[in-house]
Every structure is written in C-alpha cells, then in structure tokens.
Amino acid sequence: MKKLYSVTVYMIIAMMMLQMTTMTAQASPLHMDTNDSDTVYVYGEDEGNAIEIFEDASLQVALPAIEEGTEAKLVKIEDSHILLTYVDDTKEEISGYVHTDYIISELELQEFLEWRTEAESTPREYYLHKDRMIEEETSEAPEEAIEEETSEAPEEAIEEETSEAPEEAVEEETSEAPEEAVEEETSDTPEEVQEEDVTHENSESTKKEDELLRVAEEQTHHVFAGKQLTYVYTSPSQSASTFRSYSFGHSLKVREYNDSWYEATVRINGIWETGYIAHDDVEFERAAQLEGVAKQNRTAVYSDVSRNSTILRSYNEGQILKYRPYSSEWFSATVILNGTATQGFIHADDLRPVDEVPEQLEGYAKDRVSIYSQTSRTSTVLRNYDEGQMLKFRPYTENWYSAVVRINGEWKDGFIHKSDIVLLTDAQEERNVFAGKQPTNVYTSPSKSATTYRSYTFNHALKVRTLTSNWYQATVMINGKWETGYIAKSDVMDERSPQQQQIAQRNTAVYGEPSRNSEVLRSYNAGQVLTYRPFNSSWHSATVILNGRAVQGFIPAGDLIPTNAQETKHGVALQNVNVYTSTSRNSSVLRSYSTGSTLKFKTLNSEWYTATVRIDGEWKNGFIHRNDVTSLDGKTIVLDAGHGGTDGGARAGGMVEKDLNLSMALRTKPLLEAAGARVIMTRSTDVFVTLADRAKVANESGGDIFISIHNNAFDGRANGTETFYHTRHQSANSQRLAHAVQNAVVGQVNTNYRRVAEGNFHVVRETRIPSILLEVGFMDHAGDAAKLRQTVYHDRAARGILLGVGEYFR
Ligand SMILES: [Zn+2]
Known part of the structure; x- marks a missing residue:
C-alpha cells in the first residue's frame, strides 16, 4: 500500500510538472486556486544555500536572497519562474520571482528532504529523478498494482532494489565528482539542462551496470557549442540524423568517444538518448567577453549570422555592448527577450572594440562646433569651439568622433559630429614658404588673436602644410616639444622676393x-x-x-x-678733380683728372656724383664732389666760326682767319658735347654764311649761349686775346660769359689778356641769347702767330672755351 500511495503521489506531481511545462511553453501566467497545495518551499543546490529572488519577471532587479527552506505561497507561474510571496524576518510580506528549479511543493517536501540527504540537489533534480521513476513504473503500474494487491511484490521489489544496490553504490561514488563539477558551473550559466541531463544520466539507476561503469571511468568534458547550430547526432557521423541542436555558447557536458566525436546524453521526448557531437563543433573554453561600441545608429543583434535574419534587438550608436568572438565577421551576444537569455549575433563591422584605441585625428571646426556629452545633437553641450579651431579626436562611430575635453579642471569624454569637422588628412600638402612679415607669427590656433608659439623674421624659410584658404599649419619646437602651430597665409610669401x-x-x-x-x-x-x-x-x-x-x-x-635710377651726367673739370673711394674728401683718391677734363659720372646725392674709373685694368666705383665738376647736360651752345667761303676774314703770314676759326670751333664742339652740351654750328665747313643768318640760327636754336670765334690782325704789334659783348640783349650774362671765356682761353693758350669790351658786332648785337665774340690771337703778331700755326693751340683754345663755358654755367 505504501508503494501504491507513493506511485500515486508521484503521478500527481508528474501531472503538476507537466502542467507547469505546458504553461511555460505558452508563457501565459496562470493563477492557481488558493488552497493548501499552493504552499511551496524554496531549496537551492546545496544545503544552507540562499536562493536568488527577483522583483521582476525579466530578473533584472534582485531582492535580498531568500533563505533555504522558506515557506512561500505560489502566486503564478511565468516562463521558468514562479511568482511567490513569503514573509521575511521582519514579518513583511515579500513578492518575487524564483526559478522553478528551486521550488518544491508542500506535498513533496518530505520526500524531497529524504532524497536530498542522499544527493544534495535542487527540487528540479528531485522532480526529474521522480519523473524517470514514474515513467518506468507507469508502464508497469497495472501489473504492479495487481501484484501489490495479491502477492509478494514488495519483496520482489525489494529484491529488485537490492540487486540494483551495487549500481546505486557505483552511482553514488561516481556521481559525486560530476555533480561537484556541475555545481561549480551551474552558477554562471543558464544552460544547466544539458549538464543536469548528464548528471542524471550518470545517476540514472536504469542503465546497465557495465555501461555505467564505462561512463564512470570515462573522462567528462565541459565544453561549449562552437557553432550556431551545434548538432547532437544519432550516430557519430555528420550525415546521421540529429537528435537536437544547441546554439553557440551553450554549455555542454560530453564524454570522450573517439578522436573525432564526443558522446552526450540528451533527453528526447522524455527518453534519455546517447548522441554524438563532433569535436570540431565545440570549444573547450568560452571566448572571453569583450566590450565594444555600437558603430551604427541602430546596431542590430541578429538571430543568426546573417543580416537577413531576424533582428532580436537593436542599439543606439555609441552604446557599449558586451559580446564574444564567434567568427571573423560575427560576434555572438546574449540578449534578454521576455526574461529569457537568447543567443544572437552582431556583425563585426557594426562594432568597435573599446580597447582598440583608434589613432588620433586632427581637424578643424568647419563652423562653430559643439562637443556633446553623448552621440546625439540633442545631448548636453560640454563645450563649443570657434570656426577654424583645431581639434584632436578619435574615430568613435560611423557619425561621431570622440574627444576629451577639460571642463572645470576635469577631463570628460565628449563627442563631435563628423560633419562638423574638416579632417586634416593626407590631402595636406607640404610647402616651402618664406616669412613675409616682420615678425611672422606662428599662432597656437588659426586666429590672429591667438597667442603665438614663436615668431620668425622676414624672409625666414618655413615649411608649412596646407590647411584652410587662410591658414597654414606648421610644426614648431617649443621647449623641447613639437607643437602644431598656425601661420596666416597673408603673412608668408610663396617665393622669396628677388635680391x-x-x-x-x-x-x-x-x-x-x-x-x-x-x-x-x-x-x-x-x-x-x-x-x-x-x-x-x-x-x-x-x-x-x-x-x-x-x-x-x-x-x-x-x-x-x-x-639704374642714377642719372648719367657729363661735365668738365673746372680744376683738378679727385675721384674718391667714398663720399668724403678725406677718403683716399682713386684717380685725379686735370682741369678741363671732360668726365662722365652718375648722380648720387646733392653733394656727390659716382664715377667708375679703370685702375690697373679694373673698373672701380668712386665718388666725385659735385662742386668739382660742371655739367653742361641740357645746355645748348651755338658755336659760330667767323667768316667762311668767299669771306676769308683777316689774312696774315699765310694764314686765313676763316680756317683758324673753323678749326677751333670744330675742336670745341666735341669738348662741349663731352661735357654734356648740345652744340649747334652756324657752319662746320668752309661756306659763306651771312651775319644775319648766324644771328637767326642763334635766335631760333633755343640755345643757351652764343659764341662767335674769330682771330685778329692789326699792326703787327697788337697781340693777345680779347672778347666782346653787346649790351642790347642779355648784357649781364653776356659780360659774365665774356669774362669767363676770356680768362679761360688766356689761361689755356697763354696769351696776353688784352681786354673784355663792348663791341658793336652784328652777331652779338642781334643775338637775343647771351652772346660773345672771341678773338683768340693776332695772326700778324709774331708771338701769337707762332701759336696759331700749331693745332695744339687750336685745341688749347677749345679747352679754354670749354672751361669758360663751364665756369659760366657753374
Ligand atoms: Zn673775324
């Protein structure tokens, strides 16, 4: 009778469990009538364990752990959890969710506790144990029932049980270790089903003895499903049919079978089956969990390793996600859906591991740019930067950079939208430029109001990089540290200005x-x-x-x-002229030129001319004092050789005046020209020109002075040089010119100073510019004639006229 009762009780429990399983599958809460049978107790894996209890069905909020053996009221069954209420130490009624594994009904409590002294396990394990016994016994139930009623069955049963005792003993011995292992591992995984299956398999009393022994001796491995569909085959062959499959990361307990296969015990339709898992399909260690940043806005967790598969859940860009490596393209991740941990996959392209610090980039603010507290333009702005501000940051997601900003002395992580930045990339060009300002500043930021790192003097060669339309970037060494600085384009020259x-x-x-x-x-x-x-x-x-x-x-x-702006000048040396080595009369003299020399020089300043002299075959620059030379540049001088043609003038000693006059005039002309003057000749050959035409030439020449050259003849005794002027036009200038020329000619020809006098000659009377008539010497005077016969004296006379003109224009 006792046995029957036990069986009946087991059946009731089994039905209850079945009902619970059905409800779990439907995931619909069920309210049970409140009666004594709603009283349950919580028990953990081990004696003395506390059991986790959660405030919510998704198991996110934990309550203070519930003490083992606590009596509670079952409120409803939801998924794999049971909502219950119990009274805690402070007599307060607590409501929370506890995993069904840890609940034992009041009816079962005694049996459970008795069973548990033999194998310290959870209520779930107890139920599974009973489940198997019920299955075994239900098939025999009618017979058993009859036997029980009519015969010695209990004894037989006892015998049967005793015959199985060694098995039990074996089981007990061998089961210890695997259980221990299971216990250790169950704490961290929701995948205990398989582990427990294995445990059960080990402890199952219906296995044949040799098999159990073999199993006990075999090495058991705790591995993890390495494929998204890790199959348990009915035989050790990939082409065999499959019992079932596990998702990636599922923890599995397997036994060695051969070099390529593991053996595993799985429960299929309530029957324990031995299946096979390929070595290649599992991993010994679960890959370490990684952390990464969601790169895409809505980074998806897919149900399978395909972007076409169902999206289990999606996350915002920038969110930190936890995952494990799966393949080169995919990561695996667990998401909680309706309180159930579900395996999913994230594409590797959508994540950036947080420990992979991307290379720092540089860019400048396209406009006024904000650093946000999160990867969203609606998040708090940590800080703003002005246009052109150079910033350093790192790639963060598809649309955002991360940047560290200092706020009130504290470093904070912030985010810059990529579209707000102009990135400095390889597109930057290096350029050699030259400082164009004095000073040319290198600024700490691209703004002329920014502080400067350092300055360069004009023309300094600089190596810069292109940056914006207005700024270059340059690297400068500041206190032994390389710094990036900025140079305004307007401050530099592309080319050094030519020397x-x-x-x-x-x-x-x-x-x-x-x-x-x-x-x-x-x-x-x-x-x-x-x-x-x-x-x-x-x-x-x-x-x-x-x-x-x-x-x-x-x-x-x-x-x-x-x-080349120096004006070339011509002049005559009115006395000995020194060419000095510098603009000082105290400087050394490069060369001297005698009085009457015609010289070429260049304007320098109000005191000095420059002159180039050839010394020992070398051209040297020297300086002539302005007072020492008279330039006739710009002066026009009309030279009139007296008589000509049929008018021979005076004659004496075989000399004809018209010839002497022309000779002297022709020798004067180049000297005056060498001294800068333009010379107009009333005649340059032996031709007759009327006196009126001579005056007309002078008057229409635009000339500055008129000089008529003649020679005398009188009584053989009269001698020397004389010069005439007329007071009708330009009287004073004419007299001054007359004196200057008279003195100079006398000096050069070394003749007698006869006189300077007014003379009523047509050419001086009718000429409206300063004009003189010079009588160089007396052709009929022995002393003068001796000179007049020598052309060197014609040259001296010319030199005298030049000096006189020079003196006049001084
Ligand atoms: Zn004459």
Whole structure:
C-alpha cells in the first residue's frame, strides 16, 4: 500500500510538472486556486544555500536572497519562474520571482528532504529523478498494482532494489565528482539542462551496470557549442540524423568517444538518448567577453549570422555592448527577450572594440562646433569651439568622433559630429614658404588673436602644410616639444622676393626692425652698393653678418637709389678733380683728372656724383664732389666760326682767319658735347654764311649761349686775346660769359689778356641769347702767330672755351 500511495503521489506531481511545462511553453501566467497545495518551499543546490529572488519577471532587479527552506505561497507561474510571496524576518510580506528549479511543493517536501540527504540537489533534480521513476513504473503500474494487491511484490521489489544496490553504490561514488563539477558551473550559466541531463544520466539507476561503469571511468568534458547550430547526432557521423541542436555558447557536458566525436546524453521526448557531437563543433573554453561600441545608429543583434535574419534587438550608436568572438565577421551576444537569455549575433563591422584605441585625428571646426556629452545633437553641450579651431579626436562611430575635453579642471569624454569637422588628412600638402612679415607669427590656433608659439623674421624659410584658404599649419619646437602651430597665409610669401642691388644715397644703416628707432645692426656710407630684398614700400630687408651669424635687418628704402635710377651726367673739370673711394674728401683718391677734363659720372646725392674709373685694368666705383665738376647736360651752345667761303676774314703770314676759326670751333664742339652740351654750328665747313643768318640760327636754336670765334690782325704789334659783348640783349650774362671765356682761353693758350669790351658786332648785337665774340690771337703778331700755326693751340683754345663755358654755367 505504501508503494501504491507513493506511485500515486508521484503521478500527481508528474501531472503538476507537466502542467507547469505546458504553461511555460505558452508563457501565459496562470493563477492557481488558493488552497493548501499552493504552499511551496524554496531549496537551492546545496544545503544552507540562499536562493536568488527577483522583483521582476525579466530578473533584472534582485531582492535580498531568500533563505533555504522558506515557506512561500505560489502566486503564478511565468516562463521558468514562479511568482511567490513569503514573509521575511521582519514579518513583511515579500513578492518575487524564483526559478522553478528551486521550488518544491508542500506535498513533496518530505520526500524531497529524504532524497536530498542522499544527493544534495535542487527540487528540479528531485522532480526529474521522480519523473524517470514514474515513467518506468507507469508502464508497469497495472501489473504492479495487481501484484501489490495479491502477492509478494514488495519483496520482489525489494529484491529488485537490492540487486540494483551495487549500481546505486557505483552511482553514488561516481556521481559525486560530476555533480561537484556541475555545481561549480551551474552558477554562471543558464544552460544547466544539458549538464543536469548528464548528471542524471550518470545517476540514472536504469542503465546497465557495465555501461555505467564505462561512463564512470570515462573522462567528462565541459565544453561549449562552437557553432550556431551545434548538432547532437544519432550516430557519430555528420550525415546521421540529429537528435537536437544547441546554439553557440551553450554549455555542454560530453564524454570522450573517439578522436573525432564526443558522446552526450540528451533527453528526447522524455527518453534519455546517447548522441554524438563532433569535436570540431565545440570549444573547450568560452571566448572571453569583450566590450565594444555600437558603430551604427541602430546596431542590430541578429538571430543568426546573417543580416537577413531576424533582428532580436537593436542599439543606439555609441552604446557599449558586451559580446564574444564567434567568427571573423560575427560576434555572438546574449540578449534578454521576455526574461529569457537568447543567443544572437552582431556583425563585426557594426562594432568597435573599446580597447582598440583608434589613432588620433586632427581637424578643424568647419563652423562653430559643439562637443556633446553623448552621440546625439540633442545631448548636453560640454563645450563649443570657434570656426577654424583645431581639434584632436578619435574615430568613435560611423557619425561621431570622440574627444576629451577639460571642463572645470576635469577631463570628460565628449563627442563631435563628423560633419562638423574638416579632417586634416593626407590631402595636406607640404610647402616651402618664406616669412613675409616682420615678425611672422606662428599662432597656437588659426586666429590672429591667438597667442603665438614663436615668431620668425622676414624672409625666414618655413615649411608649412596646407590647411584652410587662410591658414597654414606648421610644426614648431617649443621647449623641447613639437607643437602644431598656425601661420596666416597673408603673412608668408610663396617665393622669396628677388635680391636687388641699390646704392646708398646717403650714409645709412641696417636696422634690427623696420624702424629708424630700432637697433642699428650695421652702418653704410653713401655710395655703397647694397644687396637687399624688397620688404615694403618704405623698407628693404637685408642680411648682415654679425659675429659670423646672418642676421635679418632693414634698410630705409629712401636711403637707397636703384643703380639704374642714377642719372648719367657729363661735365668738365673746372680744376683738378679727385675721384674718391667714398663720399668724403678725406677718403683716399682713386684717380685725379686735370682741369678741363671732360668726365662722365652718375648722380648720387646733392653733394656727390659716382664715377667708375679703370685702375690697373679694373673698373672701380668712386665718388666725385659735385662742386668739382660742371655739367653742361641740357645746355645748348651755338658755336659760330667767323667768316667762311668767299669771306676769308683777316689774312696774315699765310694764314686765313676763316680756317683758324673753323678749326677751333670744330675742336670745341666735341669738348662741349663731352661735357654734356648740345652744340649747334652756324657752319662746320668752309661756306659763306651771312651775319644775319648766324644771328637767326642763334635766335631760333633755343640755345643757351652764343659764341662767335674769330682771330685778329692789326699792326703787327697788337697781340693777345680779347672778347666782346653787346649790351642790347642779355648784357649781364653776356659780360659774365665774356669774362669767363676770356680768362679761360688766356689761361689755356697763354696769351696776353688784352681786354673784355663792348663791341658793336652784328652777331652779338642781334643775338637775343647771351652772346660773345672771341678773338683768340693776332695772326700778324709774331708771338701769337707762332701759336696759331700749331693745332695744339687750336685745341688749347677749345679747352679754354670749354672751361669758360663751364665756369659760366657753374
Ligand atoms: Zn673775324
């Protein structure tokens, strides 16, 4: 009778379990009538265990653990959990969810506790144990029942049981170890079903003895499903049919079978079956969990390793996700769906592992840019930056960079939208430019109001990188550290301005800065030719060597004149002329020129001319004082050789006056021209010209002075030089010209100074410009004639006229 009762009880329990299983499958809560049978007890794996209890069905919020053996009221069954209420130490009624594994009904409590002394296990294990016994016994039930009623069955049963005792003993011995292992591992996984199946298989009393022994001796492995569909085959062959499959990461307990296969015990339709799992399909260790950032906005967890599979759940861009490696393209991840942990897959492209710190990038703010607290434009703005501000950041997701910002002395993670940044990439071009300003600043950010890292002097060669339309980027060494700085494009030159040479018009200096108040680096004398580069309209830049070092300096542009702007001048030496080595009468003399020399020189300043002289076959630059020479540049002089043609003038000693006059005039002309004058001849050959035409030439020439050259003859005793003028036009100038020429000719020809006098000659009377009539010598005077016969004296006379004109124009 006792046995029958037991069987009946087992059946009731089994039905209850079946009902619970059905309800689980439907996932529909069921309210049970409140009666004594609703009283349940909680028990864990081990004696003295506390049992986890949760506030919600998704098991997210844990309550203080419930003590083993606590009596509770079953409220409803939901999925694999049971909502129950119990009274805690403080007499407060607590409501929470406990896994069905840990619930034992009041009816079963005694049996469970008795069973448990033999095998410390959960109520679930107890039920499974009973389940098997019921299955075995139900098939025999009618017979048994009869036997029980009529015969010695209990004894037989006892005998049967005793005959099985060794098995039990074996089971007990061998089951210890696997159970221990199971216990250790059950705590971390929801996959205990298989483990427990194995445990059960080990402890199952209906297995044949040899098989059990074999099983007991076999090495048991705890492995993990390595494929998304890890199959348990009916025989050790991939082509065999399958009992069932497990998803990736599922924990499995297997036994060695051969080199390629494991053996596993699975429960199929309530029957324990031995199946086979390929070595290649499992992994010994579960890959370590990784953390990554969702790169896509809505990063999906797929049900399978395919983007076409069902999306189990999706996450926002930037969310940190936990996952395990699965394949090169996929990660595996567990998501909780309706409180159940479900295996899913995330495409590797959609995640970036958090421990992979991407390379830092640089860019500048396209516009005013915000650093957000999260990867969303609606999140808090941590900080704003102005347009052009250079920023450093790292790739974070498809649309966002991550950046660290300092807020109130604290470093915070922030995010910048990619579209707000102009990235500095390889597209940056290196360029060689030259500092175009004094100073040319390298700023800490691309703004002229930013502080400067350092400055360069004009013309300094700089290596820069292209950045924006207005700014270059440059790397500068600051206090032993490389820093990125910014140079305004407008501050640099693509090419160094070409080197030029100019001559110092006056004593000048190379200044440290483009200001006459700045330090004088070096001084130069007027006339020195200096090499420089243009800087601006007021200053040139020049490099001077100071203590062996090239130093950049500035020369006032007004102190220099371009050598090609120097005016070439012609003049006559009114006395001995020195060409000095510098613009100082105290400087050494390169060369001297005698009185009457015609010279070429160039304008320099109000005091000095420059002149080039050839010394020992070399051209040298020298300086002539303006007072020492008279330039006839721009002067027009009308030379009139008296008489001509049929008018021979005076005759004496075989000489004809018209010939002497022409000879002297023709010799004067090139001298005057060499001294800069334009010369107009009233005649340059032996032709007759009327006096009126001579005056007309003078008056229409636009000339400055008129000089008529004649020679005398009188009584053989009269001698010397005389010069006439007329007071009708330009009286004073004519007299001054007359004296100047008279003195000079007398000086050169060394004749007697006869007189300077007014003379009523047509050509001087009718000429409206300053005019004179010169009588060089007396052809009928022995002394004068001796000179007039020699052309060298014609030259001396010409030189005298030149000097006189020079003196007149001084
Ligand atoms: Zn004459």
